[in-house]
Amino acid sequence: MAAFPAKAPTLQKTGALKYVKRYWTLYLLLLLPIAYFALFRYFPMQYIQLAFKKYMIMIDGVKVNVWQMPWVDPWFDHFKTAFANKDFWNALKNTLILNGLDLVVGFPAPILLALLLNELTFKKFKRVTQTIAYMPHFLSWVIIYGLALQLFAPSTGLVNDLIRALGGGGIDFLNNKTWWVFTYVILGVWQSIGWNTIIYLAAITGISPELYEAAAVDGAGRFRKMWHVTLPGIRPTIVVLLIMQIGRIVGGDFDRPFAMTNKLVTDVSTVIPIFTYNYGILANKYGLATAVGLFQSVVCVIFLLASNKLAEKFGERGIW
Amino acid sequence: MKRTISILLIVALFAVLLAACDGEPAATSNDPTATPPVTSTAPTAPPPTLLDELGLDTDLKFTETRSITVEVFDRGQDAGKTKPEDSYYSKWIQEQVLATHHIDVTFTPIDRWGEADLIGPLLAGGDAPDVCVTYNKGAIDQYAAQGGVVELAQYLDTDDYKGLLPNLFSLLTEDNIFWDQNTDGSLYSLEGRLMNPQRINTFVREDWLTALNLTAPTNIDEFEAMLVAFKEGAATLLGSDAARMVPFSTSYDVGWRIDHLAASFVPSSAVTNDKEFYTTGFDDRHLQRANYKEAVRKLNDWYNKGLVWKDFALYPAGDTTEDDMIKSGYVGSFIHNWDYPYRSGLDGIQGALQTVKPDAAFIAVESFKDDAGNYTKFLSGPVDRKIFFPSSNEEVTASFLYLDWMATFENYNFLQIGNEGVVHEKQADGSVKVIAATNEEIQNSQYNIDYTITMNGLSLATPEATAGSIAFGYGGIDSRLISIAFAASINDGHLGRNPRFGALEAESGMDTVLKEKRDALLDQSVVASVADFDSVWDAGWADYLASGGQAIIDSRIAKWEELYGSATQLP
Numbered sequence: 036m037a038a039f040p041a042k043a044p045t046l047q048k049t050g051a052l053k054y055v056k057r058y059w060t061l062y063l064l065l066l067l068p069i070a071y072f073a074l075f076r077y078f079p080m081q082y083i084q085l086a087f088k089k090y091m092i093m094i095d096g097v098k099v100n101v102w103q104m105p106w107v108d109p110w111f112d113h114f115k116t117a118f119a120n121k122d123f124w125n126a127l128k129n130t131l132i133l134n135g136l137d138l139v140v141g142f143p144a145p146i147l148l149a150l151l152l153n154e155l156t157f158k159k160f161k162r163v164t165q166t167i168a169y170m171p172h173f174l175s176w177v178i179i180y181g182l183a184l185q186l187f188a189p190s191t192g193l194v195n196d197l198i199r200a201l202g203g204g205g206i207d208f209l210n211n212k213t214w215w216v217f218t219y220v221i222l223g224v225w226q227s228i229g230w231n232t233i234i235y236l237a238a239i240t241g242i243s244p245e246l247y248e249a250a251a252v253d254g255a256g257r258f259r260k261m262w263h264v265t266l267p268g269i270r271p272t273i274v275v276l277l278i279m280q281i282g283r284i285v286g287g288d289f290d291r292p293f294a295m296t297n298k299l300v301t302d303v304s305t306v307i308p309i310f311t312y313n314y315g316i317l318a319n320k321y322g323l324a325t326a327v328g329l330f331q332s333v334v335c336v337i338f339l340l341a342s343n344k345l346a347e348k349f350g351e352r353g354i355w
Numbered sequence: 356m357k358r359t360i361s362i363l364l365i366v367a368l369f370a371v372l373l374a375a376c377d378g379e380p381a382a383t384s385n386d387p388t389a390t391p392p393v394t395s396t397a398p399t400a401p402p403p404t405l406l407d408e409l410g411l412d413t414d415l416k417f418t419e420t421r422s423i424t425v426e427v428f429d430r431g432q433d434a435g436k437t438k439p440e441d442s443y444y445s446k447w448i449q450e451q452v453l454a455t456h457h458i459d460v461t462f463t464p465i466d467r468w469g470e471a472d473l474i475g476p477l478l479a480g481g482d483a484p485d486v487c488v489t490y491n492k493g494a495i496d497q498y499a500a501q502g503g504v505v506e507l508a509q510y511l512d513t514d515d516y517k518g519l520l521p522n523l524f525s526l527l528t529e530d531n532i533f534w535d536q537n538t539d540g541s542l543y544s545l546e547g548r549l550m551n552p553q554r555i556n557t558f559v560r561e562d563w564l565t566a567l568n569l570t571a572p573t574n575i576d577e578f579e580a581m582l583v584a585f586k587e588g589a590a591t592l593l594g595s596d597a598a599r600m601v602p603f604s605t606s607y608d609v610g611w612r613i614d615h616l617a618a619s620f621v622p623s624s625a626v627t628n629d630k631e632f633y634t635t636g637f638d639d640r641h642l643q644r645a646n647y648k649e650a651v652r653k654l655n656d657w658y659n660k661g662l663v664w665k666d667f668a669l670y671p672a673g674d675t676t677e678d679d680m681i682k683s684g685y686v687g688s689f690i691h692n693w694d695y696p697y698r699s700g701l702d703g704i705q706g707a708l709q710t711v712k713p714d715a716a717f718i719a720v721e722s723f724k725d726d727a728g729n730y731t732k733f734l735s736g737p738v739d740r741k742i743f744f745p746s747s748n749e750e751v752t753a754s755f756l757y758l759d760w761m762a763t764f765e766n767y768n769f770l771q772i773g774n775e776g777v778v779h780e781k782q783a784d785g786s787v788k789v790i791a792a793t794n795e796e797i798q799n800s801q802y803n804i805d806y807t808i809t810m811n812g813l814s815l816a817t818p819e820a821t822a823g824s825i826a827f828g829y830g831g832i833d834s835r836l837i838s839i840a841f842a843a844s845i846n847d848g849h850l851g852r853n854p855r856f857g858a859l860e861a862e863s864g865m866d867t868v869l870k871e872k873r874d875a876l877l878d879q880s881v882v883a884s885v886a887d888f889d890s891v892w893d894a895g896w897a898d899y900l901a902s903g904g905q906a907i908i909d910s911r912i913a914k915w916e917e918l919y920g921s922a923t924q925l926p
Binding site for chain 1: 472475476478479481494497498501502503599607664665666668669670671676746747864865866867868871874875877878879882902
């Protein structure tokens with residue numbers, strides 16, 4: 036292990052090269068993540084061209100790469116095709132609704148749980164509760180849907196069996212469009228709530244205990260401390276995560292709606308990633324798929340920048 | 356004695372049907388026991404110059420060993436199944452092909468139930484095997500348009516090259532080889548041969564009929580009355596499990612699972628009129644046929660009367676929940692593949708059911724008559740899986756020779772029936788009785804159809820031997836049930852022919868999109884309230900047509916008129 040000097044020399048004095056040479060071990064460590072991003076994030080970006088090109092495998096018997104594929108005419112043809120498709124607009128609407136509900140219901144849930152966990156005085160119970168709450172995060176959506184079927188299927192689900200045993204008529208959790216959205220959102224909260232509390236709990240531990248002591252001296256009870264000390268203490272974290280979540284409002288998961296969907300609810304479950312999969316990947320229209328993906332990314336960046344600006348306007352630091 | 360008679364009967368029946376399949380060309384398309392015209396000509400031996408050019412000696416061995424990859428369907432490794440790319444049979448094929456042609460074969464497993472969706476991305480990524488096989492003809496057409504598939508007519512339409520492939524031409528015949536030829540003469544896929552035309556059957560619980568003193572339903576009213584009787588008799592039939600009663604079961608794939616019911620609602624004039632039949636024939640579930648809506652309305656009515664499994668739409672393809680329910684004895688009737696409950700012999704549905712209730716049996720019935728009084732069923736032509744070579748294939752001749760090897764009787768015969776004493780027992784009449792092998796020689800698919808990609812269905816040396824063997828092909832299952840299913844499946848069947856439309860632009864890439872819309876339309880229409888049925892159907896149907904369905908019908912009509920003018924029948 037290289038020894039670090041007590042005081043780092045400035046760039047002006049020794050030059051960038053010398054600086055890098057001196058800390059080469061640190062730069063070496065950086066290589067791996069840089070390679071990851073270069074290989075899996077930046078290199079594939081060359082295929083963005085497909086949004087404006089005609090996908091071909093061979094031209095005149097010669098295999099071609101993405102640079103050699105012909106441009107479509109007009110250049111926005113794939114976008115035109117996508118925007119003329121009513122399924123695209125339906126998918127966009129569904130994406131906004133499901134992500135919006137996730138934002139409204141799913142975003143505050145881990146904050147509440149973190150606040151509650153923070154109030155637990157019995158440490159062992161707190162740890163066990165936290166661990167149990169994390170667990171669903173490690174389950175794939177295919178498994179979660181399998182569990183959901185066992186619980187919520189109309190004729191054989193455990194929950195419906197219970198409702199019927201209590202004299203009810205059963206609920207179509209998975210095969211009624213409205214109930215499906217409800218189940219989708221609730222399962223999303225269940226799956227992610229524990230994992231998402233980690234960052235808030237970490238932020239809470241960073242709050243100075245003196246603030247709580249001062250609040251206690253001022254006569255604040257638990258709720259007041261939570262409201263006037265804990266929440267303001269984690270506000271920067273909340274704002275950063277909120278900005279990032281808003282940035283994903285048009286994006287979102289593929290596996291969750293894909294695993295949970297069925298033919299009775301496709302009107303509300305087909306989100307943009309599924310539209311892209313059906314129309315682009317399965318129907319072999321890679322140009323269209325890339326155009327929709329690009330549209331999605333651009334809108335996400337706009338939302339991200341706008342929400343960041345808004346946060347700054349209200350006196351928060353934002354994410355830059 | 357009864358058993359012997361029934362076996363004799365089934366052998367006789369099959370022999371008649373299969374012998375007819377090997378007969379002269381059929382004059383019309385409506386006889387399911389007749390095979391479409393065979394126009395194969397005997398290939399002549401390839402000239403030495405061609406052999407030199409291709410690097411082959413006179414025994415059709417490559418002078419330098421060539422390597423190819425071949426797709427094989429993977430059905431998972433449950434119930435003792437082996438890895439298809441590394442099994443007793445894959446190794447046998449590899450050894451034999453290497454010895455016969457000096458071709459080194461590597462198998463690439465592709466999920467059987469996802470293959471239609473997987474083949475596209477594999478082609479796009481340049482990872483598709485040299486020899487590909489799929490049911491997804493649309494994907495082949497699309498990739499062909501993008502230059503991603505080898506054009507085959509340039510080889511197969513030359514007499515010299517045909518001489519290399521005598522077995523392939525003999526088994527597939529020129530009809531299957533050129534079935535997919537486009538009107539401009541280009542050809543991108545071969546059609547594997549479907550040996551038996553059986554497709555779908557309607558099954559009911561025979562023991563329940565007996566218990567409720569009912570006869571097998573012969574029309575739709577009797578069928579519905581039977582479903583009601585099953586529901587009302589649940590306590591008698593299932594005792595404490597009465598709440599689990601499902602009089603009629605279906606899956607999310609409603610189109611497949613109401614096939615016979617739907618066919619009976621299609622006017623007979625729309626079936627006998629070739630122009631109408633083929634211009635509305637894009638959807639393999641027959642959604643575009645006239646009056647299809649009324650068949651779905653009937654299922655919707657049954658659903659709302661509580662006669663249909665309520666959870667049917669929730670389980671995806673490959674899920675075993677419905678099978679488990681049938682095995683447990685909760686299901687009274689269903690429509691499915693012609694031999695579905697008998698597959699895998701005693702390890703399958705019928706076998707499991709007998710374990711739960713020894714006298715339980717599913718029997719095939721014919722209950723759905725059309726307006727002409729026939730039990731019309733839509734049967735496909737003698738075509739099955741489509742074989743093609745992606746443009747990444749650099750060993751086209753080796754790939755063709757592999758197919759020719761696979762189309763050779765001795766080779767597919769061994770793959771179909773395996774070793775004597777392990778996979779089959781020879782009978783005195785030349786037929787074979789399949790033994791369900793549980794060791795490494797287990798067949799992952801019936802008759803190893805996943806390896807014998809040039810054909811689907813048993814084919815022994817003579818039609819009589821094949822007939823006798825099919826009767827024995829479902830280890831431990833009562834041959835009477837198989838005999839009835841075999842006959843019912845093709846009675847009044849309408850065999851598909853080839854309208855020779857070739858690849859149509861309007862159909863390009865639409866398979867998946869329209870399949871999704873079709874399934875959603877059907878599922879949502881079935882569960883709609885009776886009052887809402889029309890509005891749900893009409894909205895979904897309008898969406899289907901607007902999303903490409905109408906353009907496909909129009910395009911087919913235009914092509915028909917281009918090819919056949921004002922004629923309403925195929926020549």
